[in-house]
Amino acid sequence: MATRILRDLTGADEAAAAIRVRGLTRVFGDHVVLDGLDLTVAPGEFVALLGRSGSGKSTLLRILGGFDDEVSGEVLAARRRAVVFQEPRLLPWTRALGNVVLGLPGADVDRRGRAALAEVGLAGRERSWPVTLSGGEAQRVALARALVREPDLVMLDEPFGALDALTRIRMHALLQELCRRHRPAVLFVTHDVDEAILLADRVLVLTDGRLSLDVPVGLPTPRPRAHPAFAALRARLLTELGVRDLAEAAT
Amino acid sequence: MTEVIGEAAPAPGLVNVPVTSGVPVASGVPVASGEPAGAGPDGPVAPLLEDPTGKRNRARRARAVPSWARRLAGPALLLLGWFAVTGFDLVSDRAFASPGAVLDAARELWGSGELADNLGVSLYRVGWGCALGVAIGLALAVIAGFFRFGEDVVDSAMNFLRTIPVIALLPLIIVWIGIGEEAKIFLITAGVVFPIYMNTFAGIRSVDIKLVEAGRAFGLGRAGLVRRVIIPGALPGFLVGLRWSLGVAWLLLVFAEQVNTDSGIGYLLNSAQAWNRTDIMVLCLVIYGLLGLLCDGFVRLLERSLLSWRRGFSGT
Numbered sequence: 001m002a003t004r005i006l007r008d009l010t011g012a013d014e015a016a017a018a019i020r021v022r023g024l025t026r027v028f029g030d031h032v033v034l035d036g037l038d039l040t041v042a043p044g045e046f047v048a049l050l051g052r053s054g055s056g057k058s059t060l061l062r063i064l065g066g067f068d069d070e071v072s073g074e075v076l077a078a079r080r081r082a083v084v085f086q087e088p089r090l091l092p093w094t095r096a097l098g099n100v101v102l103g104l105p106g107a108d109v110d111r112r113g114r115a116a117l118a119e120v121g122l123a124g125r126e127r128s129w130p131v132t133l134s135g136g137e138a139q140r141v142a143l144a145r146a147l148v149r150e151p152d153l154v155m156l157d158e159p160f161g162a163l164d165a166l167t168r169i170r171m172h173a174l175l176q177e178l179c180r181r182h183r184p185a186v187l188f189v190t191h192d193v194d195e196a197i198l199l200a201d202r203v204l205v206l207t208d209g210r211l212s213l214d215v216p217v218g219l220p221t222p223r224p225r226a227h228p229a230f231a232a233l234r235a236r237l238l239t240e241l242g243v244r245d246l247a248e249a250a251t
Numbered sequence: 252m253t254e255v256i257g258e259a260a261p262a263p264g265l266v267n268v269p270v271t272s273g274v275p276v277a278s279g280v281p282v283a284s285g286e287p288a289g290a291g292p293d294g295p296v297a298p299l300l301e302d303p304t305g306k307r308n309r310a311r312r313a314r315a316v317p318s319w320a321r322r323l324a325g326p327a328l329l330l331l332g333w334f335a336v337t338g339f340d341l342v343s344d345r346a347f348a349s350p351g352a353v354l355d356a357a358r359e360l361w362g363s364g365e366l367a368d369n370l371g372v373s374l375y376r377v378g379w380g381c382a383l384g385v386a387i388g389l390a391l392a393v394i395a396g397f398f399r400f401g402e403d404v405v406d407s408a409m410n411f412l413r414t415i416p417v418i419a420l421l422p423l424i425i426v427w428i429g430i431g432e433e434a435k436i437f438l439i440t441a442g443v444v445f446p447i448y449m450n451t452f453a454g455i456r457s458v459d460i461k462l463v464e465a466g467r468a469f470g471l472g473r474a475g476l477v478r479r480v481i482i483p484g485a486l487p488g489f490l491v492g493l494r495w496s497l498g499v500a501w502l503l504l505v506f507a508e509q510v511n512t513d514s515g516i517g518y519l520l521n522s523a524q525a526w527n528r529t530d531i532m533v534l535c536l537v538i539y540g541l542l543g544l545l546c547d548g549f550v551r552l553l554e555r556s557l558l559s560w561r562r563g564f565s566g567t
Contacts (some may be wrong), residue, residue: 065468066468067464067467067468082468082469083465083468085461085465087461089461089462089464089465091462091465091466091479091480091483092560092561093483093484093486093558093560094479094483094560102466102469102470102471102479103466103469103470103471103475103479104469104470105470129559129560130560131560131561145469149469149470
């Protein structure tokens with residue numbers, strides 16, 4: 001199992017971190033997907049991970065989530081961690097509340113589940129079946145399911161990719177609000193450059209299995225897209241992602 | 252980005268979409284100045300318009316006949332046809348009894364207690380056969396579904412056995428366990444096992460790996476995964492198998508009860524042939540039909556309560 005390499009961070013050694021990865025390599029057949037990757041994420045830090053499709057973003061997330069253990073190198077992640085997948089992955093035969101508290105031990109899980117649902121704006125929908133929820137609502141249940149575990153690290157794999165633009169804007173605000181309140185470390189995988197700049201403290205670009213760019217965003221919040229620094233960072237990231245023509249057009 | 256469309260370019264028509272390049276042109280010089288082919292001298296040709304709804308675009312009126320009444324119309328038509336065929340003497344009473352005659356036969360047999368006795372015996376056989384068959388089929392499906400070793404051993408064996416028609420087992424069953432109740436129950440059990448096994452196994456294997464992964468990520472152990480993810484996910488497949496196997500059970504009952512029996516609906520049917528009583532024969536057929544309907548209704552009820560999450564039914 002992954003526990004062999006996925007030891008838990010206590011924060012006692014070196015500086016405190018929510019993720020510490022050293023020389024991580026993952027090979028599928030002849031194809032090297034992650035090639036000696038190094039990554040450290042501090043507690044409470046919001047890190048966005050960008051990369052072209054096939055660059056290994058999801059592979060990295062699967063390793064950190066404990067779904068993949070055929071790796072070499074050192075991988076450490078906070079013990080209390082939660083994942084929000086690209087699709088909500090709710091059990092269709094379990095009502096919203098049951099999905100939120102899935103696998104949680106303890107006596108007052110119902111109360112905590114209700115509180116988490118209320119926090120994502122779904123109070124009163126505890127008994128809804130997942131099929132009756134809209135895409136945004138289902139993804140909010142998935143957020144509540146991650147939150148209720150009071151994680152030190154939340155990993156999100158293109159969580160809003162399937163949502164419409166208006167819902168996505170609302171989800172951005174909700175995610176920012178939740179992060180401000182709970183202060184978990186966040187690893188946010190996305191292919192949307194604007195989304196990354198809008199939300200993250202730091203943006204990483206994964207190219208050919210290594211981090212080719214690691215920049216702090218350093219913009220005040222809220223971040224207007226029209227801000228020149230926003231546009232400059234967008235151009236830089238787009239260039240790094242190999243869409244230079246568009247990057248020039250965007251400036 | 253500054254996209255410049257030449258002033259002289261004609262308005263876009265449906266026939267021809269003018270291609271204007273997206274290259275920024277500082278001076279605003281017309282880019283597409285040529286006349287697009289296909290357009291008339293006065294611009295694009297006016298297209299022919301039609302109503303895509305085909306003039307059937309009236310708002311839906313409320314149905315005058317409720318759905319249950321429409322559902323009953325089919326059986327009612329059959330009954331009417333039965334009355335017509337027998338009432339107008341299109342066929343002789345010898346060949347096909349009229350509904351009235353069948354009702355009389357039912358009264359007669361119910362009065363003598365024969366009908367209740369035989370029905371009871373048949374239900375007993377089907378009940379035990381189904382119970383055993385469902386239990387065995389489920390157990391095998393769980394073994395094959397959960398353990399790779401189980402799949403290798405059980406699934407290949409089941410797929411081989413499945414190809415043997417169950418009725419062909421009858422002579423062998425008689426040699427093994429005689430012609431008593433056990434033989435009849437065994438035959439039904441053997442028939443029920445396969446649909447239950449095949450559908451439940453497929454149901455277990457069709458459970459979305461992503462849900463299993465999510466369950467694991469959120470702290471479900473092996474037992475929790477089975478209880479919260481795999482069993483509910485396999486339930487629709489199991490219910491399909493159940494509906495199918497109940498049909499098989501009644502079919503096999505007919506066969507089982509026509510071999511050396513002295514009780515059951517099948518026996519009643521066979522002996523009616525000896526007495527040339529078509530009314531009793533038709534009565535037995537009607538009973539088979541009604542029992543089949545009853546079983547179907549039972550599974551439907553199970554589906555409605557167990558799979559309510561599918562329809563998004565949020566009753567409390």
